[in-house]
Every structure is written in C-alpha cells, then in structure tokens.
Amino acid sequence: MREADLAIIGAGVAGLTAAAAAARQGLRVLVIERMGAGGQVINVEQIDNMPGFAKGISGFELGPELQEQAETAGAEFMLDTVLGLAAGQDGRHVLRCEGEDVTARAVLVASGSARKKLGVPGEDLLEGRGVSHCASCDGPLFRKQAVCVAGGGDSAFGEAAVLAGHASHVTIVFPEDEPRAQPYLLDAVHGLPNVAWVAKSRVAEIIGDSTGVTAVRVEASDGSARELPVQGVFVYAGLQPDTGFLGGAVQLDTSGRIETDEALRTSVPGIFAAGDIRGGASYLLVTAASDGEAAALSACRYLNEQPA
Numbered sequence: 001m002r003e004a005d006l007a008i009i010g011a012g013v014a015g016l017t018a019a020a021a022a023a024r025q026g027l028r029v030l031v032i033e034r035m036g037a038g039g040q041v042i043n044v045e046q047i048d049n050m051p052g053f054a055k056g057i058s059g060f061e062l063g064p065e066l067q068e069q070a071e072t073a074g075a076e077f078m079l080d081t082v083l084g085l086a087a088g089q090d091g092r093h094v095l096r097c098e099g100e101d102v103t104a105r106a107v108l109v110a111s112g113s114a115r116k117k118l119g120v121p122g123e124d125l126l127e128g129r130g131v132s133h134c135a136s137c138d139g140p141l142f143r144k145q146a147v148c149v150a151g152g153g154d155s156a157f158g159e160a161a162v163l164a165g166h167a168s169h170v171t172i173v174f175p176e177d178e179p180r181a182q183p184y185l186l187d188a189v190h191g192l193p194n195v196a197w198v199a200k201s202r203v204a205e206i207i208g209d210s211t212g213v214t215a216v217r218v219e220a221s222d223g224s225a226r227e228l229p230v231q232g233v234f235v236y237a238g239l240q241p242d243t244g245f246l247g248g249a250v251q252l253d254t255s256g257r258i259e260t261d262e263a264l265r266t267s268v269p270g271i272f273a274a275g276d277i278r279g280g281a282s283y284l285l286v287t288a289a290s291d292g293e294a295a296a297l298s299a300c301r302y303l304n305e306q307p308a
Contacts, residue, residue, distance in 0.1 A: 002102045003028075007030050007031075010277070013285050019031045019292075022300060024073045033077065078100070082111075083096045085109075085245070085249045093106070109258060109274075110292065115240075118235055126213050126233075129211075131206060131233050132232065133235055142231055146229060146230045149163065151173075154181045157186060164189065171198060173197070173216075174198075203216050216230055243256055243277065259278075260273050
C-alpha cells in the first residue's frame, strides 16, 4: 500500500496546480489519475482563456506542461482508478484503487466532471462508429462529410469551429433560445459558410447501421421533427460531477457536487475539494487553477496542525 501526506484524485488543472503548490511546501504528494494529465481539457484543440499563454495553448499541451511543473516540484503520479474513499482506524484516509490502495493524511478530490450523454436511441450503439466527444481527435475522419454537434455551450461551439476545418457542413443543435457559449467562441464560427445552428431543438435519435451514423432526428420545441443526413455526431450535452466513487463519504449538494467552505474543506476533516467537482464552481480554467492553489495551502495548514 502506498502512502502520502496528500493524495490528489484527478490530474486536471485543479489537481495539477494543487500538486505543484503542495509539493513546494514539502509535502509528499501523490496524484492518482485514470487518464492522461489534463483531464477533460486534453481534448480541446485551442484554449484561449488560460493566463500565461498569450497565443493560447492546446489541451494536449497544457496537461503535460502542468504535470511537468508538479513533478519538478516533487509530486509523484500513479495511473489508477479510485473506487472508494474511507477514513482509516489510525486517522489516515484510505483510497481503494483498482491497482494499489493508498493511505494519506489528507485527500484532495479534484476528479472534475464527466460528459453527459444525450440518452437517446442509437447513441450507445453507435459510440465510436460516428458518435464522438472529441473533434480534435476524430474530426479528420469526417473530411468532406456532414456532421452534427449536439449542445450550445462553450465546448459545442469551440469544437464546431474545429470540425468546420474538416467537414463539408456542421449543424449545431441546442434546446435554448440562444447559444450559451462565450462571445469569442461564437465569433469563431460566425460567418463560416459551412456552419449553421438550430435553436430550440434537440437531437432525439441517432440513426445508423453497421457502417456507422447516417442521420439524426431533430425535434423542435413546437413538436415538429425532421431528419438531417449526417455521418458524425459530436455530443457536448454538458457535464456531470464525477463523485460516484465517493459513496457518500462527504456531503454533496443537490446537483451532486461536493459542498465546501471558503477554505475548500469538505464535511470530513482532512478531505478537500477543488475545481468543478465542488458546488458553486464557475467552470473556468483560471478558477480551477486558483481552487487548486487554495486547496493545497488549506491542506498544508491542516496537516501542520496534525501529529505526523
């Protein structure tokens, strides 16, 4: 069983920033991550709202950059999946993992969010055969083909701009009256001749066969429906907190996110939370980084008050 002063669950922006900050304070820091460094941002082709990168940076570059900073500071990394979290008899917290369990004097939960599914017929069946969540990864597969983007937020419009460079036509479908994406992302697709969006509508079914996606059925808020012939569907229906593994170990709010106080402390002493896993998060990368720094310092103060 591995031991640490501070175990950090998740290697997204919050977790990696916290790892560097805590390691610089002299703590034995172990970051546990089941994917690559960077979390959800690794699939984003261009990030323009992260301080310190005047020309922007890709998520694929940002994750390793933050990991290198944390490793340089002394943090260690473990590729594994956390299955559960519980307090040990000696006051240490026990993280039950698929591979090797971990005990830690303090824990920071920075596991972030998972992408929501549409929950419509055909989605699961055609996953990986036309249904995708990563335009930068799969966009080139749809060169000169028509695709649909489901969602009206930042990810949907940012990825639609990427897809426009490959696909013959991109249709963005969202249920709101107006898109929710930030202005600079709207500007990125505004005026592109091969991008259109359909408001007050939703993708109600993904249609396909053994060869892949062939169409989507789009339902409008007035009850009318039509089929759009497409070969790819990129789903950006929002995020849901990745808290299932906690099993009630800490208090959650009504949205399923972790409740914290101003010092990023949870309902359990020695367990902290940072990033969009916690209630009230703004879902901005700069806020996630700030959260990580604050949570790391809060954990340091906590550990300094505890017997070694």
